Amino acid sequence: MVLMKSKELAMPKSPETGPARPLTGAHVAVFGLSHSYRKADGRVLENIDFEINQGEVVALLGRSGCGKSTLLHMLAGLTKPSEGEVVINGNTVLDPSPKWVMMFQAPSLYPWMTVAQNAALGLKFTRRSDEIATRVPEVLDLVDLGSFADRNAQELSGGQQQRVALARSLAPRPEMLLLDEPFSALDAFTRRSLQQDVRRIAKDLGLTLVIVTHDVGEAVRMADRVLVLRSNPGRIAEDTTIALTDDERSGGSEAFSREHSRLMAVYSQVAGIGDAPTENDFTQI
């Protein structure tokens, strides 16, 4: 599927290292982050430190309940950490901002609006309504939904709705996308094509991408780097690089299998389970 139709594609691109363009993605630094929802319940996250480079794709891999969503909310400024701080591009994050947009498992579109109206919201909220006429068709083309602009959001399939949510997140030209298991409600084919497209879009735009997942295959397919979390309390147990070219990421190659097995071993050891489930994600292809 060819997704890039806008001017952004015009940037020269080398096959191995991605686009040779000025980096527009956010730089993230997390210092001594701890969080507890209620004091009595103890800490959900404890003493988290890490750094994410501009334009890097990082997966947060961990079992359900280990605090991945909590961590992502704090990166987005939607939840205030109990201790520590998140610093993006040198500034401490205190509030949410359309510069770093979070996406959820449910597309969470506004069902009384059209696809285009949904996609325009970020511009509308930030007083850039004059850009809507040009920018909205651009982002809808980017996610391959150009012809769906005037349809009601409810008339679309789950995968299409998630693409609209992606367009809505991209419209205000963010520096970072924060994805919280965004494809886990989709069927395997749709999930695979969205995984590829989202990575490609992020790379083409130079966006920083953080994706929360409990699926090893998804992490290998999408991420440059994987942070493996341990639970109770949530801590970063491993920080590992996925050294694969974009071609190798589509699966089937020996390199892919090797990275997948390696990460699976790390994850199983950290999570304390014999054999981490992978969901039916075509890892054998």
Place this chain on the structure above:
Amino acid sequence: MTDLSQSLTSVRLGLPSLGRSRSVVNAALGIVLLMALWWLGGWAVSSNPRLFAFSNFAPVPTLSRLWQMIQSGEVITMSVPSLERVGLGLLYAVAIGVPVGILIGRVARVNEIANVPFQFLRMISPLSWMPIAVLAFDTWDGAIVFLISMAAIWPILFSTAAGVRRIDPSWLKVARNLGANPFHTLFVVILPAIAVDVLTGIRLALGVAWVVLVPAEYLGVTSGLGYAINDARDTLDYARLAATVVVIGVIGFSLDALAGQLVKKFNWVRQDGH
């Protein structure tokens, strides 16, 4: 006779395929049944010597009197003040009920505090406020509007609160993330999300308000449908009384149908959606 049975057969044959004409036929049937009952009641009254004085309640005297009242414009002059009072009462009920409903729907604490008092007040018949209303307001009109508001506020308030509680929390999170200020959140997310609930509340409130209106207009005012009923009773003009009852029913029915259309129009849920 063959004509009739033929057309009846064709109607019956048409029923399964034409759902719409079927519902129209059934609605017409309902009206005919109601008229028949009315006619039967009138016939029973006029054939009973002790009730003969009330024979003008029957359809023929009532409807011919109604025709007179329509031609003379009396129907308009008696309805307009009532509609104004109901409209004003509903307006106050919306102005108070919607914001308070949003507040108790959004803030759990406020809901916990307000729940018992509101449920308590809701169960009091609005008409029992009558003596207090008469004391508290300088004009009869003011008292009537107050009574209507007291009746109308609860369905609006509770329906609004229920709608707010059903708002998907991620809609609010997405809006906040995309840079919405509280004004945006209210007008772009919350109000469109609950529009159907508010309108459904208004529709219920309209029904209650219309019911409360007539007894409320028995109060000192000298205009409106309730007054017209009272006046017709005092002057023993039973055809006029019955005609006014018909007017009340027709207007109430029309207002409800109108509100129903509005609810439909603002309902964003697609039955065939995913």
